[in-house]
Amino acid sequence: MLLYQVIRNHIQNLVNEGRLNAGSKLPSERSLQEQFNSTRITVREALARLESEGVIYSQKRKGWFVTPEKLKWHPARKVNFNALSESQGFVPSTKVIELMTPSNEHSIASFHFDDKPIYKLTRARYLDGRGVLVEEIHCLAARFNHLEKQVLNGSITDVMKQHYQVDVSHEQCNISVTVLPDYAAEILEKNSGTPCLKVQRARYDNEDNLVDFNLEFWLHDCIEMVVEGS
Amino acid sequence: MLLYQVIRNHIQNLVNEGRLNAGSKLPSERSLQEQFNSTRITVREALARLESEGVIYSQKRKGWFVTPEKLKWHPARKVNFNALSESQGFVPSTKVIELMTPSNEHSIASFHFDDKPIYKLTRARYLDGRGVLVEEIHCLAARFNHLEKQVLNGSITDVMKQHYQVDVSHEQCNISVTVLPDYAAEILEKNSGTPCLKVQRARYDNEDNLVDFNLEFWLHDCIEMVVEGS
DNA sequence: CAGTGGTCTAGACCACGAT
DNA sequence: TCGTGGTCTAGACCACTGG
Numbered sequence: 001m002l003l004y005q006v007i008r009n010h011i012q013n014l015v016n017e018g019r020l021n022a023g024s025k026l027p028s029e030r031s032l033q034e035q036f037n038s039t040r041i042t043v044r045e046a047l048a049r050l051e052s053e054g055v056i057y058s059q060k061r062k063g064w065f066v067t068p069e070k071l072k073w074h075p076a077r078k079v080n081f082n083a084l085s086e087s088q089g090f091v092p093s094t095k096v097i098e099l100m101t102p103s104n105e106h107s108i109a110s111f112h113f114d115d116k117p118i119y120k121l122t123r124a125r126y127l128d129g130r131g132v133l134v135e136e137i138h139c140l141a142a143r144f145n146h147l148e149k150q151v152l153n154g155s156i157t158d159v160m161k162q163h164y165q166v167d168v169s170h171e172q173c174n175i176s177v178t179v180l181p182d183y184a185a186e187i188l189e190k191n192s193g194t195p196c197l198k199v200q201r202a203r204y205d206n207e208d209n210l211v212d213f214n215l216e217f218w219l220h221d222c223i224e225m226v227v228e229g230s
Numbered sequence: 231m232l233l234y235q236v237i238r239n240h241i242q243n244l245v246n247e248g249r250l251n252a253g254s255k256l257p258s259e260r261s262l263q264e265q266f267n268s269t270r271i272t273v274r275e276a277l278a279r280l281e282s283e284g285v286i287y288s289q290k291r292k293g294w295f296v297t298p299e300k301l302k303w304h305p306a307r308k309v310n311f312n313a314l315s316e317s318q319g320f321v322p323s324t325k326v327i328e329l330m331t332p333s334n335e336h337s338i339a340s341f342h343f344d345d346k347p348i349y350k351l352t353r354a355r356y357l358d359g360r361g362v363l364v365e366e367i368h369c370l371a372a373r374f375n376h377l378e379k380q381v382l383n384g385s386i387t388d389v390m391k392q393h394y395q396v397d398v399s400h401e402q403c404n405i406s407v408t409v410l411p412d413y414a415a416e417i418l419e420k421n422s423g424t425p426c427l428k429v430q431r432a433r434y435d436n437e438d439n440l441v442d443f444n445l446e447f448w449l450h451d452c453i454e455m456v457v458e459g460s
Numbered sequence: 461c462a463g464t465g466g467t468c469t470a471g472a473c474c475a476c477g478a479t
Numbered sequence: 480t481c482g483t484g485g486t487c488t489a490g491a492c493c494a495c496t497g498g
Contacts (some may be wrong), residue, residue, distance in 0.1 A: 193278075195425060232487095272488085
């Protein structure tokens with residue numbers, strides 16, 4: 001058997017047998033290297049495979065850790081991140097990174113709004129203190145006047161409903177696998193190049209006007225999507 | 231700038247400028263190594279990042295190639311792989327790998343069917359000749375008697391409808407990011423450890439009986455999912 | 461059979477984290 | 480300050496692909 005597979009299996013077994021619990025730190029790369037009479041390249045090959053499988057994850061310059069349970073998420077439902085997380089036993093939190101005030105500057109989302117001025121809200125969300133996602137929310141400035149005065153670390157859907165009388169009636173998600181953009185990797189303390197699930201969501205009111213246009217970058221090992229079809 | 235980023239950007243530019251077309255082969259790792267006065271480790275680091283981003287992909291021992299367009303897929307609809315692919319300009323094909331005849335042996339899917347005898351159909355699907363997915367279809371033997379006599383490289387939904395008068399009324403998908411199981415990697419001529427999208431689909435008739443239980447392993451760079459919600 | 465990709469060795473330097 | 484992870488060098492052998 002290949003050496004990096006031997007190392008992989010060893011760590012996998014430690015996790016399976018519960019000798020390494022969710023969130024706990026793995027031995028250092030150099031100590032694994034010694035343990036298997038190998039080199040760091042090979043050890044890191046094994047760690048990379050386990051990361052792809054979602055068994056372990058790394059935090060930049062801090063080390064490797066055992067991946068906790070995934071959050072089960074329904075992209076086709078009007079999810080409330082906090083309620084959903086709590087119902088699955090997580091402690092959720094949200095950090096506002098930046099609210100860009102309305103501008104006519106060209107942004108990725110501008111053309112969805114006929115180049116009218118828009119807000120761009122960037123947030124990070126956490127489960128049990130672990131950063132799992134970065135999101136950008138884009139919406140029309142004229143429709144959500146003085147958005148900066150609202151509480152922005154909760155449900156945006158609720159803010160839109162209660163303060164602006166705007167209801168989301170339907171939406172479209174596009175979901176693909178790629179890597180975190182560098183700015184998101186930095187926020188989540190991940191290495192550049194970390195795989196993620198990119199979710200692009202366009203949400204509409206019942207008159208088919210675009211309410212908001214969102215980009216979400218989920219760490220690939222934090223989420224399992226559930227979709228019901230008919 | 232980091233060396234592997236320089237190499238990454240160089241290849242990215244070749245692709246963006248159209249000097250490397252979809253499906254075409256990259257220069258060998260050793261020639262890239264010489265071109266950048268570097269080592270294969272570093273070159274392979276750059277290639278791995280591009281693979282994670284979905285820009286290039288590798289075929290086992292054959293080399294690196296530029297990734298073609300993604301297939302846009304609606305997991306919540308009763309998709310017909312062939313029709314969908316063709317509507318997006320692909321030439322689809324399907325290869326039956328194996329039909330396991332009914333048995334009471336324990337399988338992953340058995341418990342979904344109260345441990346009754348089931349068929350297990352394994353297939354691979356291709357777009358323009360490129361393997362993009364391996365799927366396992368599990369269904370009750372008693373309900374789909376002599377399934378082996380049907381044409382199995384087309385739409386299974388159609389076979390169920392036309393030959394067994396079974397209609398799928400609704401379904402649930404669970405979607406997560408992981409790596410190909412080794413047997414699937416072999417079928418698709420990919421290295422062990424290749425990232426993929428794992429789609430688990432349970433499909434029901436209008437009396438809520440389970441019609442079939444499927445596992446699909448999609449190469450992560452071949453698919454973009456579209457989900458509509460309300 | 462030559463060249464390629466897959467795996468592996470045995471080191472090194474640096475920036476950053478923990479302490 | 481010490482150890483860690485992130486990056487990189489300069490080789491090697493083998494199995495397999497493709498000519």
